[in-house]
Amino acid sequence: MSDRFDVAGIEERARTAGYRDGLIELFAAAVLLSLAVLWVASPALVGIGSAFIVLYGWKVVERVKQRVTYPRIGYFQERPEAPDSTARGMLTFIGLSFGLMVLAVLFSGGLGDAASWRRAAPLMSGVTLAGAFWYMGDRSGFARHKVLAVYSAVTGLLLWVFGSGESYEAVVWHLLGVAAPLAAAGTWGLVRFLHTHPVQETSADG
Template sequence: MNDPIRNNLARPQRYWYVDGLAEMAGGGVILLLGLTYAIGGLLPKGPWRGLVIGIGQPVIILCSAWAVRRVVSTLKERVTYPRTGYVQYRHPRGSNRWSRVLLIGFLAMAISIAVTLLGRGLPEQVWPAFTGLMLGLAIAYLGARIGLKRFFAVGFFSMLLGAVVCWLNPPYPWPYSLLFGLEGLAWIVCGALVLRHYLLSTRPLDAGNSDE
């Protein structure tokens, strides 16, 4: 049953994804995570591989938590708001902002630990499939929460991708390079298609008023 109150609460969240910019930015971050695995795979076994993967990923997560929203907001001011209107989102200020960044980093690490604990005892080959399953379920949940059906398609792709990487069974760390790299590309492609549709179906409000 459609809940009008819940739908109204989710509407500002859906508007954040109306132009595909957030998906493209998020896909870029996921692609960078896959790149850290790829760089680690090119390095000889030793401490440098662990440093690239173990330190590079938390740095990317913490920096992206600050940078992505700023970049997306700037692009929306130039592309989205002149076409379909401005929405004021609440932004934390001062120390609260950095607390939120640290919280996001902590949650990312907590999720990683939780996935590790849940997957304990699974064969190493199965891990990419398990990771893809967890990603797919999380994306599907987000899509259901804010009412974006395309997220279900991306979630299904994540599950399928994890299964394919599991079947290919490349040596570590290439399974995760493929998984996160292709996952990031999927988000970028999804966002680009949404952006293309958005640009074709809308026009700047000033241009629309001048035609009347």
């Protein structure tokens, strides 16, 4: 141990250890890319498809962590948040995002106008992802996640303001535009993690 005993620093490092390997960012980027593909293939499949991707994709992340992360910094499980408050927070946020989308639709053409819904889709995507990245930033302590949250909200807003609503192309571009920096951050994080954390001997056990 170093001479300086930093309790808050030790706690922060342990709490955010799950984000240092970049895998969660790569997973999130893969989810966004898959959603973009689903929007192009069939917008009706986006809901069920995203649930499927998140559910099974998370199992893939855990398997990769077992091969890449745990042999380097040890095994750990993050402390879960209270499921009730997490679910309540997510539903409230999605509800607010949807409410904002309805307001945008009303503002630009009315609820019966399909083009207005298509035009407002990137706004909903931008605000929903902004909430997710802000939450991620709170958990990880990384400023880049909060920058990404602002970037997502601003680009979603701009695509709504300047969009035509002729197709869902704008929401696809929004998802790709957010996935690209996320994938870059995840790749950089993973490469850095692999360089700074060599595999430890397997007998390092109590």
